[in-house]
Amino acid sequence: MRTSGSVGEPPTLAIAEVRLTPVLIADPPLLNTQGVHQPYTPRLIIEVITADGTSGIGETYGDTRYLQLAAPLAAALPGHSVSDVNGLFTLAEQVCTDPSEVSDSVDVGGLRGVQTADKLRLSVISGFEVACLDALGKTLGLPVHGLLGGKVRDTVDYSAYLFYRLAEHPRGRGESDDWGAALDPAGVVAQARRFADTYGFGSFKLKGGVFPPDEEIAAVRALAEAFPGRPLRLDPNGAWSVETSLYVARELAGVLQYLEDPTSTTARMAQVAAGTDMPLATNMCVTTFPEIEEAFAGKAVQVVLSDHHYWGGLRNTRELAAICRTFGVGLSMHSNTHLGISLAAMTHVAATVPNLDYACDSHYPWQSDEVITERHVFTDGRLTVCDRPGLGVELDRAALADLHRRWLDDDGTMRDRDDAAAMREADPHWTTPPVPRW
Structure with a gap:
């Protein structure tokens, strides 16, 4: 050792x-x-x-x-x-x-x-x-x-991350906010307008897999009408069958920039990709280097959403970007529920990647807590790349x-994330849906 x-x-x-x-x-x-x-x-x-x-x-x-x-x-x-x-x-x-x-x-x-x-x-x-x-x-x-080879851009584009959401946590737990519920197309559009007005985001991603596909198609169409020409994405986290994925791809042809993880497993993604011209993106079936060969050889995905947390750090993220560039696969960046340290790291590595083809995801506007002294500020949907030593943030x-x-x-109930357990607070009979869900 x-x-x-x-x-x-x-x-x-x-x-x-x-x-x-x-x-x-x-x-x-x-x-x-x-x-x-x-x-x-x-x-x-x-x-x-x-x-x-x-x-x-x-x-x-x-x-x-x-x-x-x-x-x-x-x-x-x-x-x-x-x-x-x-x-x-x-x-x-x-x-x-x-x-x-x-x-x-x-x-x-x-x-x-x-x-x-x-x-x-x-x-x-x-x-x-x-x-x-x-x-x-x-x-x-x-x-x-600078340690990663130097920046190739001074700002990094981020996308608004839209969610269906409840007005408050079941049983009144947790912290309150003023966002309100978003459970239909009107609610999703209102949420997107607030993101655009507050942060200047120019592209929008909707987390799907929550309601039947036709309801989520309607929400995307409502976004397209409200924000004509803006890039739109839909991510149901593998909730759909191959047949349903192809149906949604047909219905939203010319509307979506890409469809993210419509179905689970690389083999199913390959079946969908073979039946549509719509680009398919993933942060589920390609998250380690050994998973690349099957996905790229089978043309299962056209966009990989990198995430330095998944891949083992910033340098591995750059290696992934080089592989994507070699195979002509697009690159974006996935987000989890993160604080400002991770967002700083994301922005530094994104600044060094020549082939950052799409705006990055970020949950950050949803997070009210912080562990750094100054919150990051999005301007026109972008973050300026910091040139101060290190990450440029202080604890x-x-x-x-x-x-x-x-x-x-905490009594231990929050120390391991469990979305199904949280849902049972609202619906005691809730169980994790089978895959595919639709």
Whole structure:
């Protein structure tokens, strides 16, 4: 096991301490095919402190299984160099044993397809890699995008992320907001107008798989009428059969920019792709490098939604982008329920990728909590790429302590995301729908 920095590197680059802080952040009652978001969702904040006191921060999923893997990696890192990010993978393989009870069910935290121990480990490594790059950038006086080869754009486009949603969480739990319910086309359009007016977003993605397909087709058509010429996307998270997917593709031909994960599995996606000219996107069947060959060779997807949490960090995201460019597959960026650390990391790596073909997703406007001192501000649907050293964000320790206290005070029901359990608060008979749902 490696326990020290590389030969010839200054001792100030050695990691002296690692801090893991699980938090619970408020989440609105957003609907998806599996249920509804819980009132609070877990995230993990990772902080690495070098020998000279420089602090680097990262963020990833905070569910119990991720914490089980993060703890031994954190314990093994003191003495490791922040510049040796390749070594994180070797170290993780040595010390991160498989978490208990890893299932073959869909990972609800990102609805990314089947959950495996390797995928969990990559998501944990991603947070540590970002923290190391943040610390290294601060030490060298370089922004993270400079460590990744330099930016090719000064701003990054983001898309409005629309959801069917309840007005409030079942039984009045969680934090309240003024968004109201969105359960029909009029509600979806009203939500989109607010996103456009407040943040300037020019493209819109609707999370589908909630209502029968004809109702969601009507919502997309209403968006097209309200925002003529704007790029639109629909993502039912694999809720449809091949036949239903082809039906929706026909009905929305010329309306959608792309259709995201209409059906589950690469084989089914390939069947849909063979029957339509509409581009198909995914963040479910292509989330690791071994999954690329089948999908690309079978022409199952035309757009991959990258996510540095899935792929093991920012450098792996750039490798994915290069592969997509080689095979002529489009590239966008997936979002989970995240805070500003992750959004900063997303923006840095997006700035370095030449073939970022579509605006990136982001849940960020939905999140009211924050652990950095200044919230990110979207202008005309874009974020300006930060040129300050590291990620360019600073930890708000008081806010972090408050959100960690919420995690400590929780009775355990919110420490693992479970959209079906949250839905049972409203409907005691709710069960996770079978796939395909329609």
